[in-house]
Amino acid sequence: MVTFANLSELYLHFDQLAEHDADADTLFASSYIRGFVSLVASETGDESQPLSSQLAASVTAQLSKAKAELSPQDQVIVSNYWQSLLTSFSL
Template sequence: MQFTNLTDLYFHFDLLAEAEADADTLFASSYIRGFIALIAAQTGDESQPLTAQMANEVTAQLARAKAELSPQDQVIVSNYWQSLIPSFNT
């Protein structure tokens, strides 16, 4: 997966719902989208590129929020996030 900016990534998340992705993917993408949106709101707008700094901040926020999730959900979110990280300019 490659995305030019946040708008492209958000579009991808929206398409998952339209494509009736499995429940785990929908959960993980929605959960991660919330963290991305919070960080993006602090640093720019939806046309901003996906950066390594943004990925690092999302990773840190996900680690801090880990206790919110069951162990199974932690694995689902972590695996999905790992699949997205290469899309950020590292």
């Protein structure tokens, strides 16, 4: 399990995925999710903010609203990756 102290560390993780030869599904899901994390985070604080339950809930809600823009297969990929990231948030 990978944990991150704050938003900056999560962004660094996203940035390093390509350097660590992540598969195409992981790269897709991480970039898709990063957009939602960035959107929500810009409304609630700065990049040093902790990964809070409030931030996680807001991102989850935004991902749910946007679900229809993804194919069923991509929905599963994004959902699974998001679930793996949620362990890093203070829930």
